[in-house]
Each structure stands twice: as structure tokens, then as C-alpha cells.
Amino acid sequence: MYRGCQFLQLPPGYFSKIDQNQGENKQNLNLTHNCKRHLLKETKNTTKIGNQFDNVLNQHKIQFIEINAIDCQFDRLILQTHIRFYCKSDSYLQLGLVEKIQGKCYKTLFDSDKNPKFLISEGLFTINLKKQEYILDGEGIKYCGKSEFIENEGVFIQGVFQEPRGERKTASQTLEEISVPKQRAIIIRDESNEIIISKSFGYDNEKLKVDRIQIQYNQQLSEQDFKILSINSKKWVTSSLLDSVVEYFNWKSEIKVNELPLKERLKIPRVLFIPSNVTTSFGEYEDEATYRKKAKGLLQQQLLFYKELNYEMKQVYAKIGFPINVNNAHWVFLLFDLRKEQILLYDSLPSTSIKKCKPGVLIKAIGRFLDLNVGECKIVNHAKQRDSYSCGYFVSSFMEFEYKLQFKQNYKYCYDQNKMKTKIRKILRKA
Amino acid sequence: MSIKEIPIILVCKQKEKTYNVQVNIESSIEDLIIELHPLLQPGNQQQIVLHFGNMILNSKKQFKDYNIVKGSIIDIIIYTHGGIFLN
Numbered sequence: 001m002y003r004g005c006q007f008l009q010l011p012p013g014y015f016s017k018i019d020q021n022q023g024e025n026k027q028n029l030n031l032t033h034n035c036k037r038h039l040l041k042e043t044k045n046t047t048k049i050g051n052q053f054d055n056v057l058n059q060h061k062i063q064f065i066e067i068n069a070i071d072c073q074f075d076r077l078i079l080q081t082h083i084r085f086y087c088k089s090d091s092y093l094q095l096g097l098v099e100k101i102q103g104k105c106y107k108t109l110f111d112s113d114k115n116p117k118f119l120i121s122e123g124l125f126t127i128n129l130k131k132q133e134y135i136l137d138g139e140g141i142k143y144c145g146k147s148e149f150i151e152n153e154g155v156f157i158q159g160v161f162q163e164p165r166g167e168r169k170t171a172s173q174t175l176e177e178i179s180v181p182k183q184r185a186i187i188i189r190d191e192s193n194e195i196i197i198s199k200s201f202g203y204d205n206e207k208l209k210v211d212r213i214q215i216q217y218n219q220q221l222s223e224q225d226f227k228i229l230s231i232n233s234k235k236w237v238t239s240s241l242l243d244s245v246v247e248y249f250n251w252k253s254e255i256k257v258n259e260l261p262l263k264e265r266l267k268i269p270r271v272l273f274i275p276s277n278v279t280t281s282f283g284e285y286e287d288e289a290t291y292r293k294k295a296k297g298l299l300q301q302q303l304l305f306y307k308e309l310n311y312e313m314k315q316v317y318a319k320i321g322f323p324i325n326v327n328n329a330h331w332v333f334l335l336f337d338l339r340k341e342q343i344l345l346y347d348s349l350p351s352t353s354i355k356k357c358k359p360g361v362l363i364k365a366i367g368r369f370l371d372l373n374v375g376e377c378k379i380v381n382h383a384k385q386r387d388s389y390s391c392g393y394f395v396s397s398f399m400e401f402e403y404k405l406q407f408k409q410n411y412k413y414c415y416d417q418n419k420m421k422t423k424i425r426k427i428l429r430k431a
Numbered sequence: 432m433s434i435k436e437i438p439i440i441l442v443c444k445q446k447e448k449t450y451n452v453q454v455n456i457e458s459s460i461e462d463l464i465i466e467l468h469p470l471l472q473p474g475n476q477q478q479i480v481l482h483f484g485n486m487i488l489n490s491k492k493q494f495k496d497y498n499i500v501k502g503s504i505i506d507i508i509i510y511t512h513g514g515i516f517l518n
Contacts, residue, residue: 145498197469220487238511325512
């Protein structure tokens with residue numbers, strides 16, 4: 001399946017723990033990939049191994065899902081804190097203290113400002129389920145960030161890519177492309193390759209520079225954003241603030257759910273929030289097919305961690321929520337309840353009096369992606385804004401409400417604008 | 432001093448725009464964002480940010496601080512805002 005190395009060379013002492021267990025004193029181990037396959041074949045009674053792996057998962061009280069998708073190469077999805085690990089249960093191999101399995105790992109790490117770093121890798125892993133460690137150790141692929149672009153492909157030892165001999169770049173080769181002594185410049189071309197901007201910097205656009213920024217929750221926040229949150233401010237809420245709230249609730253949910261004992265965890269109707277920039281990027285409506293295709297592409301990119309589940313989100317989440325920006329003037333919150341097969345539109349506008357509406361193109365596009373075919377959309381309008389700026393805080397409070405409903409199913413909605421502002425300030429300060 | 436330039440692709444899905452850009456890896460992200468303002472005209476209240484592999488690029492950093500290579504695709508995101516629907 002993988003290009004590159006057919007030959008897996010492991011360093012001396014690599015299997016030292018196994019060696020000790022087995023009373024062997026090997027100094028060097030050379031295993032060909034075929035040998036390893038053969039080893040697997042020999043021990044393989046696939047169902048038995050699959051069951052063995054399930055037993056291991058149950059023993060460690062690890063939440064997992066059986067995947068039944070026809071064209072998926074994996075049959076188990078392990079859900080742990082900020083980890084989605086797909087694997088082939090019949091490839092599970094226990095060699096003394098070392099456990100190995102074929103899989104694909106989606107992992108998100110967060111820095112102190114809660115900015116994510118996405119790690120996606122696929123291949124043969126050494127795993128430690130209890131410690132939530134999934135380390136590429138054999139043939140595999142490491143992808144660039146949250147994408148399907150390959151960064152490295154070949155052999156990894158303890159997560160470190162082994163560059164094939166002779167392909168290591170020398171310092172001079174790394175500067176091979178365009179290496180010219182000149183000042184900093186940017187050339188922008190349009191799709192037909194016509195130069196539309198060619199510029200060396202004189203900085204005549206100083207006013208467009210933002211003085212002080214913070215990067216938190218994968219958002220760029222300026223001083224202006226923080227001023228919006230002051231108690232007396234009547235400024236509109238920006239997508240950077242609202243999407244910080246989205247990322248915060250997703251981050252916190254993931255931690256809180258995984259802190260629960262397995263039995264309770266399985267009962268949680270989990271909710272996932274999608275940042276507003278995803279639906280904003282759907283852009284203008286031209287025709288249904290184009291719009292739907294674009295929406296699908298963007299949602300697939302956002303939910304890449306569930307590609308192997310064929311984006312069947314209801315296997316993991318009960319609800320998917322979207323803060324939606326309407327014409328750069330208003331915020332609403334759209335909730336897809338995948339279990340109850342309902343679409344709820346939380347709108348704080350006082351003029352909204354109807355209780356139901358026909359789904360528009362955006363709702364239809366998301367509904368189709370989520371495999372939810374609902375003819376109508378229920379409007380939730382019990383909380384109404386009395387001013388001309390607070391819809392963003394209402395949307396934040398709707399999200400908080402849905403977040404809390406996961407853990408307390410009789411939780412009652414209440415809205416307090418100042419509390420919401422304080423909460424958002426606190427979220428951002430915490431990061 | 433030798434300075435490396437690389438071609439990258441910028442995509443603004445919201446506005447259906449794609450640009451082929453040649454940047455110097457020692458340029459700041461902000462340098463490029465400033466150049467994008469007249470092209471995308473996001474309006475006074477809106478900011479442009481760049482995402483690479485779903486991760487935001489800090490505008491105060493340089494391209495070389497990220498794993499951006501020849502042909503990398505970078506998403507342009509225009510921040511929005513809202514208070515009440517005025518229509």
C-alpha cells in the first residue's frame with residue numbers, strides 16, 4: 001500500500017522488552033515487512049484477534065465504535081480525548097509489552113492559548129491505549145496538518161521518519177528553487193496567471209496593520225475584539241469572538257466527556273459546534289448543485305477526522321450546531337439534532353413570530369451532508385433581543401445551553417448578557 | 432544574503448477567488464494580508480486572516496515559521512460580525 005520502503009530495519013535493542021520476556025539475546029533485528037505479514041498470518045484467526053482487541057478495549061474501558069462502512073479499511077474507531085483512532089482490529093498484535101496495530105490516528109494538541117495543532121498519521125502503530133499513545137512505528141504516512149497532503153511517507157521508528165538514504169537534502173539543495181539576493185516582495189497572480197499585484201515593501205498601508213493581536217482558540221483577536229466585550233459596549237460581536245466560544249465549548253466537551261466513567265460517557269448526547277467561517281465560506285448561492293457541492297467540500301474539510309466514518313456524524317454526535325452569520329449583519333444558531341431528526345433555528349430577533357419555516361439552501365445543503373432529510377425547520381425564539389447589537393451574545397448563550405444539556409438534561413435556558421460577556425472574557429483570559 | 436521565494440496558492444472560498452502568489456519566506460504574514468485588502472475589500476470592520484491546514488497563521492509571524500512549502504494551499508478567511516439584521 002505504501003510507496004517507499006519495503007524493508008524495515010529496526011535499531012538494536014528495539015524489541016529489548018520483548019527480548020527480555022522471551023529470554024532472547026538478539027543484538028540486531030532485521031525484519032522485512034513480508035516477514036511481519038507472515039507473522040501476522042501465522043497467528044491470525046482474524047475473528048479471534050478482532051475479539052481479542054475488543055477485549056483489550058473493554059478491559060481498559062475505552063470507548064469505541066464498530067465501523068460497518070463497506071469501503072472503509074478500518075473496523076474500529078477509538079474515541080479518546082482529542083483523539084480519533086481508526087484501526088483494523090484483526091491486525092492487532094501483542095508482542096510482550098509492545099502492542100501494534102494498523103490504523104489511522106487523528107490527534108489534536110493544544111498550546112497554552114488553546115490553539116490546535118493537528119497530527120494525522122496512518123500505518124503501523126505502536127500503541128499504549130491507557131496512556132493514549134499512538135506512535136507510528138513501521139511503514140506509514142504522516143499528513144500535513146489537517147489535510148490529506150502527505151508530509152512524509154515511508155518508514156517511521158518511534159514516530160520519527162527515516163529518510164531514505166541518498167535522498168537527504170544538503171543545506172545547499174534546500175535552497176534550490178529561487179534563490180536570489182533581493183528585497184522582500186510579493187507577486188499575486190489571478191487564475192489566468194496575470195500579475196495583479198507586484199510589490200516590494202514600502203509599507204504605504206500602515207493603517208491596515210493591526211497593532212497588537214493574540215492568537216487564541218485558532219482565532220486572531222485584536223484589541224478591538226476585547227473592547228467589544230466591555231460591559232458598556234454596544235458593538236457587534238465578531239466571528240473571531242464567536243468562533244473562540246465554539247472552539248472553547250468543543251475543547252471543554254471533549255475533556256469533560258472523557259473524564260466520565262465509560263457507562264456514563266456512552267449515554268452523553270454529544271454536541272459538536274462548527275465555526276462560523278465554514279458556513280460563511282459557502283459563499284453566494286448560484287445554483288443548487290454548485291452550492292451543495294461547495295458546502296459538502298467545506299464540511300468534509302472541517303470534519304476530516306470522520307472521513308473513515310463516511311461522515312456519519314450521528315455515530316459519534318447527537319447534535320451538530322452552527323453559529324451562522326446572516327449577511328454580515330446578524331447571528332443565528334442552527335442546530336441539527338441527528339437523533340430526533342430535527343432542525344432547530346435559534347433566532348433572537350423580536351420580529352420573528354413564526355414557529356416553523358421551510359429550510360433554505362444553506363440548511364438543505366448541511367442537512368443533506370448530515371443525511372438528515374427534514375421538511376421543516378423549527379424556530380426557537382423564546383429569548384428575544386431588545387437592542388440592535390446583542391444577537392452574538394444570544395448565539396453564545398444558545399451554544400452554552402446546548403453544551404450544558406449534554407451533562408444535565410433538564411437544564412433550563414436563561415440569558416444574561418453581562419454574564420455572557422464576562423464568560424467570554426473569562427474564556428479568553430483563561431487561554 | 433540569499434532569500435528564498437516560493438509560489439503558493441491562496442483560496443478565498445467565500446468570494447470564489449484563487450490567487451497564485453509568489454512570496455518570500457521571510458515576509459510576514461501581515462505583509463501578504465495587507466496586499467489582499469484592495470483585492471478582497473473586506474470592509475472597515477472586517478479582518479482578513481489566513482489559515483493553513485485549518486490552523487490560523489499568526490499575522491505577526493513569517494512564512495518560514497510555518498511548514499509552508501512550494502505549492503501549499505492557504506485559505507483566506509474574512510471575519511464577519513453581526514448585531515441585528517437590518518433589512
